[in-house]
Amino acid sequence: MSEFNVVGKREPMLDAWEKATGKAKYTDDLxxxxxxxxxxxxxxxxxxxxxxxxxxxxxxxxxxxxxxxxxxxxxxxxxxxxxxxxxxxxxxxxxxxxxxxxxxxxxxxxxxxxxxxxxxxxxxxxxPAVFDPLEAMKPGAPIIHEEVPDNVSATIRKEFGNVAKAFKDSDFIFEDHFETQPVNHCPxxxxxxxxxxxxxxxxxxxxxxxxxxxxxxxxxxxxxxxxxxxxxxxxxxxxGFGQxxxxxxxxxxxxxxxxxxxxxxxxxxxxxxxxxxTRQRHPMYIYLKTGVKKDGTILAQQFRVIADGGAYNSTAPLMITLACFFIMLPYRIENLLFEGYHVYTNKPVGGAMRGHGIPQVRFAVETQLDIIAEKIGIDPLELRLKNAFQAGEPHPAKLLVQSCGFSETLKKAAEAIGWREKRGKLPFGRGVGLAGASFPSGVSNMSHISSGAIVKIERDGSVTLLTGAADIGQGAETVISQIVAEELGVRIEDIRITAADTEITPLDPGTFGSGVTLRAGNAARMAARAAKEKLLEAIAEKMEVSPGELEMKNRRIFLRENPDRGFSFEEAIKIYQYSDRPMPIIGRGSYFPPAKEPTTLLHEDGNFSPAYSFMTQAAEVEVDPKTGRVRVLKMVTAHDCGKAINPMLVEGQLEGSVVGGMGQALYENIIMEKGQVLNPNFLDYGIPTAMEIPSIESIEVETNDPEGPFGAKESGEGTQLSPAPAIVNAIYDAIGVRFKTLPVTPDKVLEALEKRER
Amino acid sequence: MRLPKFEYIEPKSLKEAVKNLSADPSGTYLLAGGTDLLVNMKFGVITPARIIHLKSIPKLSYIIEEKEAIRIGVLTSLRDLYTSPLIQEKFSILSHAAREVGAYAHQVMGTVGGNLCQGNRCRFYNQSPFWRSVRPPCFKAGGEICHVIKKPRECHSTYCGDLAPALIAMGARVKVLGPQGERIFPLKRLYSFNGKKPLSLRKGEIIKEVIVPQSSGKGVYLKWRWRGSIEFPIVSLALYIEKEDNKISLARVVFSGVGEGPVEASGIEKMLIGKTLDDSIIDSLSREVPQTVSPMRTSIYSPAYKRKMAGILLREGLDRLKWIN
Missing domain, CATH: 3.90.1170.50 (Aldehyde oxidase/xanthine dehydrogenase, a/b hammerhead)
Known part of the structure; x- marks a missing residue:
């Protein structure tokens, strides 16, 4: 691929200055x-x-x-x-x-x-009220919504392959029970x-x-x-983070x-x-049974997942479906049985949150993989590499994975955390662990899921971009501007963006499911290309060449074979105008993720996303055996995000997401007593502060996805799937105690250490 | 949540403040840094008719060293306290304690006097009106019942300050100004151990300064909380000892977060006297601690956990002081 001018650059967020100086206007400022x-x-x-x-x-x-x-x-x-x-x-x-x-x-x-x-x-x-989903599922439990007499408002039961046979063929069977806690997004x-x-x-x-x-x-x-x-x-x-x-x-x-x-x-x-x-991440009970061969090949997995939904559905059916399908990546699992239940309780409501139903189940799988590795005597890294999914492989649920850097993220994360030198070799109280994950880059086919964009080239050489994409702090407006600037060969400061106004900007599904860069980015790129074609046509006519011979770069339009022959962007616009073509130069783009056999998964299998990202998190922790305090010393996050349009923003996404995952692993918990939240404030709800944040190394594994704009895929949401298991696996390496319930707070560590001593 | 309406007074002198306060002691509250009071007012658990803003009074922020003692003005900010080279060098237990309070913003706004008078806390009390509407008002918030022990007309709210344990361990006294003039008394007597009215100040009295005696001993302040900032102590320990011929001649062991006031573990103190700190003494004393404190379920942490951590803190504190003569 040719050299890029704007894409791939560490551009500061367009509104960074405004926000840092307190001038940015949020809703409450209006x-x-x-x-x-x-x-x-x-x-x-x-x-x-x-x-x-x-x-x-x-x-x-x-x-x-x-x-x-x-x-x-x-x-x-x-x-x-x-x-x-x-x-x-x-x-x-x-x-x-x-x-x-x-x-x-x-x-x-x-x-x-x-x-x-x-x-x-x-x-x-x-x-009468009910606060535990297991209680709520029992006959005779209080009915929370009359139309759902058993309180189970969404279920999924999916079998791929032949699970019973695969368990029979397994050399080892592992059965474990995991629990995760409710956490809040805390925007x-x-x-x-x-x-x-x-x-x-x-x-x-x-x-x-x-x-x-x-x-x-x-x-x-x-x-x-x-x-x-x-x-x-x-x-x-x-x-937002889904909230x-x-x-x-x-x-x-x-x-x-x-x-x-x-x-x-x-x-x-x-x-x-x-x-x-508002919403919180669903607490879950997860029963997980896995069958493996002696050599570590995973033959089958069986899940029974009970999600505590609280009083209302929000995304219930989608959440439980995602939990099922996305547990089938990043590992090759031919035989899988997944039973999931979303259960009403008289408690705060569960909803989408960074990873949407997957982090909880991923915690179970990745923790159990380490249990398996220990039992059969194989390095946890090797076990993961052995079962790692590869691009182009047929997927049992018909997901189409066109690019996949998972194995590379495993190797790179392991190397960066010092796996070979440290795993099992550090003194008591210190340990390393890792965990993998995969996530969709947007959703292929649901109602109302296409993105539109309009690009106008103005008379003074500036560019107006209208996009429906919703920047909620992640930097979508910056990234989409970079894409348009690159396509038009102008500078990012030439772009003026108007976004997320339903009366002015084209339709966009918004920020969820990690699809903004891919979806809105592609739409904006199409719009830029359409505007560019109109301009090139006028210049080609003037230069008596064909538009295909022209290139637009560095604010110039020139002959590719003879770059000295050409015009500045401003001159070109003038030429366009004097050729009696209509102004302004408007390009439109609409992007609908193409997918072979696309599906929402709610009714049938098929391809869910235009692209999938892959990642590995690795952690090094220190446990103080006197107090039970766990400190994360270092997190490595190796992420296949396709092409990073803006590496600095990708790093920001990865780091923020890792810290959120660390919060779930060690600090955060919505504590409830008879349906009342006991800690609805930042004093008692332990969101990690700057004091807790470890050194974070972000490794971007670039794979250039064929579908993403300039090869870009998801980043930041999938990252939150596996910090918790990586940390919990590192704690095991440090002190030999396996935690299957989150969060791993100092009191629990202390108690476990005392129990082991006895 | 908004502040309720109140009358606001900016006195020019402490004397004027005392006069204002004496006029209606139950309806009048003193404001210094506001980091505790304003939150409670927004929660509607304190609804003053009037507020006296002490920061309008000049010359109440100082740290003066004298031969026998240092004197700390009541409005000295926590940040000024822990950045003072004098405090850092000679009274490091104090600078540690001040640095442990809340987060940076609290340390800049918060004052020594305000921290000493910080309200007792309880999971049923320090909550919004909506939160509290789930059950009848508690005794401290004007109701009849204590939800912690489910008994009428009692309050077991917990003292959670950081400075008081350290200052009590140092043998500090407070000078207060009241309608009858000044009086000086040991800081530990400031605390009444009555959860509903935790301070023993008389009608119209305001703390003017804290007097900390020069000392020859060593102390540590250990605060246990899960994050490195913001939180109140789950439990904290101020430990101060003086030694003669490597034997302990004076010991003060004061906990925060485990009772209605700063809790001095006098049993442990007595056991320390005359001892040389070695591993077996440290071990046996640390095992005593959980039985000597009796926290209640006033926060999200269990009393059993607080007791256990109190013992672990004493072990850690004694370990640190073991080698210091």
Whole structure:
């Protein structure tokens, strides 16, 4: 491939300066004249019928302009997965967890709104509640949603190959039980929404969202309006990690109150609401049985996975499906039986979170691989290399893997952590471990999943780019600008980008499933190419050559065979204009991930993603046997991200993701007592701070995927699949204790060490 | 969560502040760094009618060395305390303790006096109005019942400060100004061990300074928490010993996070006197500790775990002081 000018460069994020100096405008920084402030009243009971909501006293508080309960809203359910809609914006007949939305008010000040919700009188009839999914699955357990009498709201049962026979053919069978804890995404920016309604009744909503176009659809549905009457604008968003793909009561309430009062309305969640009333990573019980040959070949795996979904579905069917299919990479597993259950409980709601159902199951698999390696006397690295999937191999679930650097990531991560010198050879208390993973780069074929882009070459030589892609802090706008700049042979500072406004920018599914760079990047590149072709046609005519002989680079258009013959970008635009061609020069692109046998997996097997990324995490840890404290000294993350459009942003993604995985392994846990979150704050919820962060080495294994723009694939989300098992495997190497329940906190380590001593 | 409305007073002198405070002691709160008070006000567990902002009073931030003692002004920031070369050199236990408080922002805003008067904490108390709405208000928040032990009219909220254990171990005294003038008393007597009203200050009294005697001994402050920043101690230990002929002549062992005030383990202190620190003494004393403290379930950590860690901290502390004469 030829040398790139902008792609592959460590360009600072376009809005880095703005953010670092505090000038960037997030939803809560926006303000409109006459704006009202909203507040939501939440259920103090885990499960209860709502008998009566009396808003009278709330409406008497000075400054209060309106108040509603569930009975005042259109009876339209929403949910991010269409077939799993089970939630109203405000609870109508009953509440299902502590924090469920019951009523809402708007007032001229936040103080008045707070005062008002304290005056709302709600009569409940308390119902028996259930807090553990295993209990909730038993006959006779309290029913949380009437239409799901067994509380199992999503299931998957898939068999590939012949599992019973494969177990029979195995030399060794391993059976283990794992448990993972709920963790929160902890975006720095809490969820917020600001709405206004114009004279024609059109609602404009500024929202901290990852998916503006989906939000438009969901909001229109719940408001009972046509989509054309709803406009979503995404301002700066301070992180999402999956937590901002759902519609929340704040979105609905801001819009609904704006419609009722005619005034702009803002809702901002406080941190406790983010912890309790948005989404979290599903806690899971995982039973895993694996059969292997003496030489380490994995013959079969059988899973029984029970996910604690909390009170509502959110992404339930998709989550449990992903957990199934993505456990079939990065290793060759011909025979697999997966039974997964998403179970309602009277607790905070599970949703998509970096890795979406996979990290929990991956923790089980990777921990058990080390158990297997020890038992059959083979190095854990060798065991993984032996079973590593390779590009082009047929996949039992028909995933089409066109590029795969998994083996290389294993080798590179092992080398960087010092595997050969350290594994099993460090003094007591020090150890190394590793774990592998794979993740899709976007989703091939679901409704509403194509990306569009428009590129305009302006008269002064600048370029305007319209994309629907939602930059939520990961740097999507920077990366897509780099792609367009490269295609047009201009500088990144020549690009002006307008993004994520459903009324101005073309359709885009938004930021989820790690597809933005590939999907929106390809669309933008197509649009740039289309604009470029128009310009080249005019220049070719002028130079009396064919457009194919021309090249556009370094802000010049020239003959490839004779680079001295050509024009500057500005001259070329002038030539275009004087040739009586219409201005501006507009190129359009729409990209729909092509896939042979594409599928959502929800109904049948097939190819899920246009490309798959592969990665290995390796950890070195130090365990203090006196206190049980585990310190991660070093993390290595080797990631096959195809071509890194911006290596600095890829590193940022990898490092942030590794730290999140470390949080799940060692520090973070939503602690609950009878459905109440005991630690809904950063004081007691132990998200790792700068003090805990280890030295991180990011190794990018570039594979140049044929489908990705300039060969790019996913980075950052899949990275969070395997830091936890890598760390847990390193802890075993350090102290000889195997943990199958997360997080591995100092008290557990201490207890395990004491038990071993006895 | 927003601050409730209150009257705000900026006195020009400590005397004026005392006068304001005396007028309505139950409705008036003192504000220094605000790192504790403002959070509790936003949570609605403290709702002052009026606030006296002490930082408007000049000359209350100082560290002065005298022959017998050093005097630390009540408004000295925690950061000023631990960056002081004098404190670092002669009172390293104090600089360690101050550096362990919260995170950097707390250390810059937080003051010595504010830290000593930091409110007791409890998992049922330091929560938002929504969180607390799940059960009836607790005794400390104006209700009738203690949810920790499920008994009426008791409060077992826990003292979680970092400075007080270190200062008590150093034998510090406090000078307070009240309507009747100044009085000086040992810092440990500042703590009433009543969870609902943890300080023994009389009506209208304000701490003016802390007096730490010059010392010949050595001390350590060990704070146990899972992260290297932000958190209050799960349990912490201030340990101070003086030796004569390699035998311990004075010992102070003070824990934070295990009781309604800073808990002095006087049994352990007595056992240390006259001993030479060797591994068997350290081992036997450390094993005693879990029985000598009785924390309650006031945080997300279990009492059993706190007791265990208290013993581990004493072992670590004594190990560190073993070789120091």
């Amino acid at each position: 303000s409109l004249p006459g704006m009202l402030f909203g507040k939501i009243l939440r259920s103090p009971l885990p499960h209860a019928k709502i008998l009566k909501v009396d808003l009278t006293e709330a409406l008497k508080v000075p400054g209060v302009k309106d108040a509603i309960s569930g009975r005042d809203i259109p009876k339209r359910k929403y949910g991010i997965v269409p077939k799993a809609k089970d939630e109203y914006a405000l609870a109508i007949e009953k509440v299902r967890y502590i924090g469920d939305e019951v009523a809402a008010v708007v007032a001229t000040s936040p103080e008045a709104a707070e005062e008002a919700i304290s005056r709302i009188k709600v009569e409940y009839e308390e119902l 720095m920016e809490p969820q917020a929404a600001l709405a206004m309604v114009d004279h024609f009744g059109k609602v404009t909503l500024w929202s901290s969202t990852q998916i503006p176009f989906f939000l438009r659809r969901n909001l229109a549905t719940t408001l009972d309006l046509p989509e054309s009457k709803v406009r979503i604008i995404k301002p700066k968003v301070g992180g 901002k793909i759902d519609l929340y009561a704040k979105d609905f309430c801001a819009a609904f109150f704006a419609m009722r009062t005619g005034r702009p309305v803002k809702f901002v969640y406080d941190r406790e609401e983010v912890f309790t009333c």
